[in-house]
Amino acid sequence: MTALAEREAAGPARESEPGPRAGHPRADVKRSLSWLGLVPFFLFAFAFMLLPASSILVGSFQDAEGAFTLANLANLFRPSILNSYIVTIKVSATTALLGGLLGFLIAYAITLGGLPKPLKSFMSTFSGVASNFAGVPLAFAFIATLGRMGVLTVFLRTAFGIELYDAGFNLYSFWGLSLTYTYFQIPLMILIIEPALEGMKREWREAAENLGATSLQYWLKVGLPVLMPAFLAAFILLFGNAFGAYATAYALTGGLINLVTILIGAQVKGNVLHDPNLGYALALGMIIIMTACILAYSWLQKLSSRWVK
Amino acid sequence: MAFIELRDIEKSFGKNQVVKRLSLDVGKGEFVSFLGGSGCGKTTTLRMIAGFETPSAGSVKVDGRDMSGIAPNKRNLGMVFQNYALFPNMTVRRNIGFGLRIAGAKGAEVESRVDEMLGLIHMEEFAHRYPHQLSGGQQQRVALARAIAVRPSALLLDEPLSALDAKIRVKLRDDIRAIQQRLGITTIYVTHDQEEALSISDRVAVMREGRIEQIGSPFEVYNRPATPYVASFIGTLNLLSGAVADPSKGTLLVAGRELRSSGPIEAPAGAEVKLSLRPESLSIGAGQAGHNRIEGRIESVKFLGSVVRVVVETGGQRVFMDTFNDPSAPPPPVGSSVELSFPPEALKAGAAEAASEPERAAAAEEG
Numbered sequence: 001m002t003a004l005a006e007r008e009a010a011g012p013a014r015e016s017e018p019g020p021r022a023g024h025p026r027a028d029v030k031r032s033l034s035w036l037g038l039v040p041f042f043l044f045a046f047a048f049m050l051l052p053a054s055s056i057l058v059g060s061f062q063d064a065e066g067a068f069t070l071a072n073l074a075n076l077f078r079p080s081i082l083n084s085y086i087v088t089i090k091v092s093a094t095t096a097l098l099g100g101l102l103g104f105l106i107a108y109a110i111t112l113g114g115l116p117k118p119l120k121s122f123m124s125t126f127s128g129v130a131s132n133f134a135g136v137p138l139a140f141a142f143i144a145t146l147g148r149m150g151v152l153t154v155f156l157r158t159a160f161g162i163e164l165y166d167a168g169f170n171l172y173s174f175w176g177l178s179l180t181y182t183y184f185q186i187p188l189m190i191l192i193i194e195p196a197l198e199g200m201k202r203e204w205r206e207a208a209e210n211l212g213a214t215s216l217q218y219w220l221k222v223g224l225p226v227l228m229p230a231f232l233a234a235f236i237l238l239f240g241n242a243f244g245a246y247a248t249a250y251a252l253t254g255g256l257i258n259l260v261t262i263l264i265g266a267q268v269k270g271n272v273l274h275d276p277n278l279g280y281a282l283a284l285g286m287i288i289i290m291t292a293c294i295l296a297y298s299w300l301q302k303l304s305s306r307w308v309k
Numbered sequence: 310m311a312f313i314e315l316r317d318i319e320k321s322f323g324k325n326q327v328v329k330r331l332s333l334d335v336g337k338g339e340f341v342s343f344l345g346g347s348g349c350g351k352t353t354t355l356r357m358i359a360g361f362e363t364p365s366a367g368s369v370k371v372d373g374r375d376m377s378g379i380a381p382n383k384r385n386l387g388m389v390f391q392n393y394a395l396f397p398n399m400t401v402r403r404n405i406g407f408g409l410r411i412a413g414a415k416g417a418e419v420e421s422r423v424d425e426m427l428g429l430i431h432m433e434e435f436a437h438r439y440p441h442q443l444s445g446g447q448q449q450r451v452a453l454a455r456a457i458a459v460r461p462s463a464l465l466l467d468e469p470l471s472a473l474d475a476k477i478r479v480k481l482r483d484d485i486r487a488i489q490q491r492l493g494i495t496t497i498y499v500t501h502d503q504e505e506a507l508s509i510s511d512r513v514a515v516m517r518e519g520r521i522e523q524i525g526s527p528f529e530v531y532n533r534p535a536t537p538y539v540a541s542f543i544g545t546l547n548l549l550s551g552a553v554a555d556p557s558k559g560t561l562l563v564a565g566r567e568l569r570s571s572g573p574i575e576a577p578a579g580a581e582v583k584l585s586l587r588p589e590s591l592s593i594g595a596g597q598a599g600h601n602r603i604e605g606r607i608e609s610v611k612f613l614g615s616v617v618r619v620v621v622e623t624g625g626q627r628v629f630m631d632t633f634n635d636p637s638a639p640p641p642p643v644g645s646s647v648e649l650s651f652p653p654e655a656l657k658a659g660a661a662e663a664a665s666e667p668e669r670a671a672a673a674e675e676g
Contacts, residue, residue: 210382210386210456
C-alpha cells in the first residue's frame with residue numbers, strides 16, 4: 001500500500017534535486033579544479049611514501065654491492081629477528097588493547113556520562129596534546145616519575161614503604177615500555193572514539209529500555225555492535241601507532257627491549273651491526289605485517305558494519 | 310475507571326518548572342493527544358509516563374498500578390520516537406523482534422509475531438532491509454510495529470510524524486489511527502500540529518506552560534474553546550477590536566456597525582473588547598435574517614487547495630474568510646467591495662491571549 005506510494009512520492013523530489021550535472025561544461029571545469037587541489041597530496045605521497053617504499057622493496061633484495069639476493073629476507077627468520085617481531089607485535093597489541101579500553105572508558109565518561117561540558121572541552125584539548133607527546137621527552141618524563149629514583153617511586157617508598165622495583169615493576173621492561181606507550185595511546189583512543197560515541201543516539205538506548213532491555217542488553221545488542229567498526233578502526237590505528245614507535249623505546253630502554261624499529265635503527269645507523277639491506281628487509285617485514293593488519297581490519301569491518309551505508 | 314491516571318504531576322529541571330500540577334485520566338482504548346507549542350511540557354509529560362523522567366511530584370498510574378520507582382524496561386509501554394530510533398545494526402525483521410527476544414520469546418513465536426506485524430504495516434517485502442535503506446515514513450512504520458509487537462498495555466507516540474513530508478504525514482497518521490482502533494490500544498500522542506491532533510484523537514488536551522488548558526473532543530475544543538488561548542491556538546481566528554454597545558444584549562460596535570455576539574458581555578457599555586470570529590463562519594453576501602453583516606474591500610485572495618482564503622479590510626481591520634473552493638464560483642476580484650455575514654453565535658467577546666494567524670500574518674506583512 002503505502003510503501004509504493006511513498007517511493008513514488010519521493011521519486012520526483014530526488015530527481016529535481018539541484019546539483020552539478022554530468023557533462024555540463026561548468027561542472028567539468030569545477031571537477032578538474034577540485035582534482036588540482038589534490039596535487040600537493042599526490043606529490044607528497046609519491047616523494048615520501050611510494051619512493052621510500054620502493055627503495056625499501058628494492059634494497060631488501062640487494063646485497064651490499066647491489067646484487068640481487070634473498071639472504072636479507074632469509075635473515076628475517078633468524079631467532080633473534082623473529083623474536084623482535086614477536087615482541088613488537090606484543091607491545092603494540094597490548095598497548096592498543098590497554099589504551100583502547102581505558103581511552104574508551106574515559107571517552108564514554110566525558111561524552112555519555114553527563115560530566116560538565118568544560119571538563120569535556122578540557123579533556124579533548126588535553127588528549128590532542130598528550131597523544132602527540134612521545135619520543136625522548138615522554139621517556140624522560142617516565143624515567144623522572146617511575147625510574148628507580150623517580151619522584152613517584154621515591155614517594156611510594158618514603159610515604160608508604162612500597163618498593164615498586166622489589167615488587168616486580170621495572171620501567172625498562174616490557175610492561176614498563178607498555179605503560180609508557182599507553183600515555184599516548186589513551187588520548188589517541190579518546191580522540192578517535194569520541195565522535196563515534198557522540199553519534200550514539202539517546203533514543204536507541206531509550207527505545208531498547210522501552211522494549212524491556214537492561215543496560216547490559218542494550219550494550220551487547222545495540223551499543224557495541226554499532227561502535228564495532230569504530231572500535232576496529234581505533235585498534236588498528238593504535239596498533240600501528242605503537243608498531244612504528246622508535247624514539248620512546250630507544251630513549252627509555254636504550255635497546256634493552258628487542259623491538260624491530262630499534263633493530264632497523266641499529267642496522268641503518270652504522271654501528272657494529274651496520275647492514276642497511278637487512279634494515280630494508282626488516283622494514284619490509286613491518287610493511288607486510290601492517291598490510292596484513294589493514295586487510296584483516298577491512299574484512300572484520302565489512303563483517304561488523306553490513307548495516308552501514 | 311481510567312486506564313492511565315496522572316495525578317498532580319509536576320516536573321522541574323533546576324529552577325524551571327515545565328509541568329505544573331497536571332492531572333489527566335485516559336480511558337482504556339482511548340486515543341488522547343497532547344497538543345501545544347514548544348516548551349509547553351507535552352513531551353516531558355509523555356516521558357514521565359514512559360519512565361524516562363521522574364516526576365518531581367504527583368503520581369502516574371497505568372491500569373491501577375503506581376509507576377513510581379518502576380524502571381522504563383518494566384512498564385510494558387510501547388513508545389514511538391520522533392526520529393524513529395530504529396537500531397541501525399538490525400534489519401527491519403530484527404528491529405521488530407527485538408523486544409520479543411528480550412522478553413525471552415522462542416524463535417518460532419518471534420518469527421510468527423514479526424510476520425504478523427509486518428503484515429499490519431504492509432511492509433513484508435522490506436523485512437530484510439536495514440533502516441538506512443528505508444524512507445522516513447517506512448522507518449516510522451517499522452518503529453510503530455516494533456513498539457506494538459511486544460503487546461504493550463499502552464502506546465506512547467512522541468511527535469512521530471514531525472520529521473516527515475506533509476503527504477506522508479497525512480497518510481501515516483491515518484494508518485496509526487486505523488491500527489490503534491484495530492488493536493484497541495490506549496494511546497497518548499504528542500504533537501504540535503493541531504490538524505493532526507484534531508483529525509485522529511478521541512480527545513485533545515491543549516497544553517500551555519506545563520498545564521492542560523482544555524481537554525475535550527476535537528469538536529468541543531475547536532467549537533467551544535474554554536479559554537482565549539485555546540481559541541487562538543486551535544485553528545485560524547480573526548481577532549477584531551470593538552466597543553461594547555449593550556452588555557446585556559451582547560451587542561457591540563465594530564467599524565461603525567452594530568453586531569450581535571453569542572451572549573451577554575461581561576464589560577460595561579463603551580468598553581473596548583477583543584472579539585474572536587472563525588474564518589469559516591463568515592460568508593459572502595447578506596446571509597440569513599438575523600445574521601451580522603459587515604462591509605469591506607477584498608485585499609487578497611489565497612488559494613489553499615480545497616479552501617480559498619479571502620482577506621477583507623473593514624474599518625481599518627483585517628478579516629479572514631474561508632470558503633470551500635468551487636470551480637464554478639470563483640471569488641470576487643481583489644479590490645472589489647464585498648458584504649460579509651455571519652451568525653451572532655460565531656462572534657465571541659473576550660481578549661485572546663495569543664496572537665492569531667491573521668494578527669501574525671498582518672505583523673509579518675507590516676514588518
